[in-house]
Structure formats: structure tokens, C-alpha cells
Amino acid sequence: MIRTVTDSVSKESAIDEVIATCNGDMRGAIKALLLVNEHLEAELQYYAHRSNLARRSNVA
Template sequence: MSAPSPLSDNSRYEQACDQAIAMCDGNLRSTIKALIMANEYLEIELEELQAAIAAGCVPARASRVESDAA
């Protein structure tokens, strides 16, 4: 499988930007605010998952996959 070309990656990002702006009715400030909020949410979720892993907790999804494979 070949790596995507930089041009196709750029096109994907351009489409994502257009979509985000459209979802905020063309308001760039609202778009940036929404993206910052989404990023903060994902950072918090990542920190919670890292803490759970450090505490020895296994995510439920991984547990089901292991039991299904047995």
C-alpha cells in the first residue's frame, strides 16, 4: 500500500476546513472556537484513557475482543 501523496492530503484538509466553516455558517471565529473546543475535549479524553491504562484498567472494547477470540 503506497503512502498518500502530499497533494491528496492537502485536498483532504481543504475539504475538512470547508466543511467545518460551512457547519459554522461561514463564521471563521465560530469555526476556530469549535475546533479548539473539540481539541480540548479530545485532550481530556486522552488524559483519562492514559490514567486508566496507568491504573491497570483495560478498556471494555479490548476485553470483548479478547473474549471473542478465545
């Protein structure tokens, strides 16, 4: 499920949810968010690379 957070109430709710998922452990919540962000950055790089390859193959 893709979920976006657009307003401050939703952001606060999302933050509370992450902390609750980590049983109130703030350090664990931050670590989880950093890991998710790292994964998303890698995924973005993957798709950017694939897009560049597709563009190059269409030019030739």
C-alpha cells in the first residue's frame, strides 16, 4: 500500500505509528526510518538507471 503524508496531522499520526510499531523505542523508530529511506534511495537509483538504459537504447 502506498501512503503519502500531506498535512501536519497526518505526519504526526505517521510518526506516532512508527514509534508504536517500535514499542515506543525512539532510537528503534529512527533506525527503522533510516533503513526504509536507504531502501527507497536504492530503489530510486535502480529505476533511474533503468530509465537511462531505456533512453539510450531508444536513441540508437
